[in-house]
Amino acid sequence: PPPPPPPHGGGGGEWVRPVTYGGVPPARAAHAAAVIGLRLFVFGGQTQDAVSRNIRPSSDVASLSLSSLTWSIADPTPPLEGPFARFGHAAVSLLDGGMVLVGGGAAPTTAPSEGAVPANVTYEGG
Numbered sequence: 655p656p657p658p659p660p661p662h663g664g665g666g667g668e669w670v671r672p673v674t675y676g677g678v679p680p681a682r683a684a685h686a687a688a689v690i691g692l693r694l695f696v697f698g699g700q701t702q703d704a705v706s707r708n709i710r711p712s713s714d715v716a717s718l719s720l721s722s723l724t725w726s727i728a729d730p731t732p733p734l735e736g737p738f739a740r741f742g743h744a745a746v747s748l749l750d751g752g753m754v755l756v757g758g759g760a761a762p763t764t765a766p767s768e769g770a771v772p773a774n775v776t777y778e779g780g
Contacts, residue, residue: 674725675722677727678725679696679716679727680712682699682700683699683741684699684700684742685697685712688745690752694720695717695728695747696715696718697714697715697743697745697755698713698737698740698743698755698758699711711759711760715728716728738760741758741760743756743758743759744758
C-alpha cells in the first residue's frame with residue numbers, strides 16, 4: 655500500500671484530520687487566523703457557553719505549533735489589555751512577526767480599526 659499522506663494532505667487532493675496535542679481551544683465561529691513563523695494564531699470569534707448556551711464574542715488567542723501540532727492558549731507578554739472581543743474580523747501577519755486585526759464587531763463604542771497587536775508584544779504558550 656502507498657504511504658499515508660503527510661498531515662497537510664501533501665497535494666493529494668484529499669482532506670485529512672491530523673492528530674493534535676495540547677488543550678484544543680473551544681469551538682468557535684467567525685474567528686480569524688494568521689500564520690507567524692511556524693505557528694498558527696487564532697483570535698476571537700463567537701463561542702458558546704456550555705451551561706447557558708449563550709453565544710458571546712471571544713478575545714482568546716490560541717496557537718498551534720505547525721511543527722509539533724500542539725495547541726496552547728497564548729498569554730500576552732508583557733501582560734496588557736489586548737484587542738476587544740470580536741467576531742467577523744480579519745487577521746494579517748506582518749513581516750516583523752506581529753499580527754494586525756481589522757474590522758469585526760461586538761463592541762459598538764470601539765473603533766473597528768482598533769486591535770493591532772503592537773510589535774513589542776509577544777505571545778507565549780508552547
